[in-house]
Amino acid sequence: MSAHPAPRTEAAPLYGLLLAGGRSTRMGRDKAALAYDGKPQLERAMALLQRHVARAFVSVRADQTADPLRARYPQIADTRADIGPVAGLLAAQERHPGVAWLVLACDLPLLDESTLAQLVRERAPQRTATAFRSSHDGLPEPLCAIYEPHSHGPLAASVARGRHCPRKFLLSSDVRLLDEPNPRALDNVNTATEYGALMNELRAQPGAADKRITVQYYALLREQAGRREEALATAARTPRELYAELSGRYHFTLAPEMLRVAINAEFRDWSTPLADGDAVVFIPPVAGG
Amino acid sequence: MSTFRFVRAPVEPERLRAQLADPGCGGYAAFEGWVRDHNEGAAVRRLEYEAFEVLAVREGERILAEALDRFGVTRAACVHRLGDLAVGELAVWVGVSAPHRDEAFAACRYIIDEVKHRLPIWKKEHYLSGDSGWVNCERCAAGAPAAAHAHPHRD
Secondary structure (H helix, E strand, O other): OOOOOOOOOOOOOEEEEEEOOOOOOOOOOOHHHOEEOOEEHHHHHHHHHHOOOOEEEEEEOHHHOOOHHHHOOOEEEOOOOOOOOHHHHHHHHHHOOOOEEEEEEOOOOOOOHHHHHHHHHOOOOOOOEEEEEOOOOOOEEEEEEEEOHHHHHHHHHHHHOOOOOHHHHHHOOOEEEEEOOOOOOOOOOOOHHHHHHHHHHHHOOHHHOOEEEEEEOOHHHHHHHOOOEEEEEEOOOOHHHHHHHHHHHHOOOOOHHHOEEEEOOEEEOOOOOOOOOOEEEEEOOOOOO | OEEEEEEOOOOOHHHHHHOOOOOOOOEEEEEEEEOOOEEOOEEEEEEEEEEOHHHHHHHHHHHHHHHHHHHOOOEEEEEEEOEEEEOOOEEEEEEEEEOOHHHHHHHHHHHHHHHHHHOOEEEEEEEOOOOEEEOOOHHHHHOOOHHHHOOOOOO
């Protein structure tokens, strides 16, 4: 017999599902292949998703499995046709019944690291799902949400009754609703006009491209981050923005005013532009001697 | 000549002192910082030092070069311990040799002050009560508004 008391019910493993089986009718071309920062959105979203889940899959229609962009990743093909995005989730739940699914639409180009990190951190495994409350209409956002294993029965039953709308499913379920840390993170891009407007906006922000940054943590920040070092992709343009992003993830207690910053092992200003490959250290109040 | 080093084993000041000997020097001043058994009312059992070593060594060498330059001293060196230290152990050593005592005292004082305030070195105190805390970090974070702590900490 174990010397330890029985642990509280463990949360089910978290897998990721990128929904790329839509027909992109309004866009007029494949939304998963639209480029942002020079990379197809499917590739960007999978990179983001893979950092937060144990395994990540692309959800596809049965006739899309050979598409070269989608074939680069593990796939789950729909088993039901013409019912919209719930087809992908149901197929995934049937393939791997014991896991929770972090479901993402493939038309969320502004989705950021801290938004996904918050969703995962504040996941409520005892509820049916964890989702964000839309910053536009206050309703649950079904396509950037975590569905627990026990959501499958009610969801399948609802679809069997002809109810295919995932938002209505969440509205009638026990859902933990979170406020979005970044109010634009879940803005979706459905039409060529929306895509054009967003591209213009992104071009106006030279630092918007993802950068690979290494961060080393020391002392109190090391303990609060639970790690000495990590490599991450970020849109942060300055150390100030990067610290804000990481504070969202790790709940650092030190205000930036108390810290100094080093980039590539030299002291730098908080507003120094970050470059791809930089190594950043946030320096808590020192106490040598 | 100047060197800044981190060490993880106990410091032997006699050996460090010998490295500063110079026929042109008539004065030698040293400072030793020791682990104290109390801080701000709490009984301290042991300390833990951690550093961002690459930057701290660079900045430490800069401080020593500044001291040679400003005070006209001949040699200066500084050694700082890292890792776990018990009460009474030597945590930091500064030594300076110069033609005369005035500049040796002044440079020694300058080096230890700058080392304490500029080098990315952190100290975690482990208290007799069983608690522990990062000096200058935890009380600030939990207490007064951040703006009140934007100044460098003097201790």
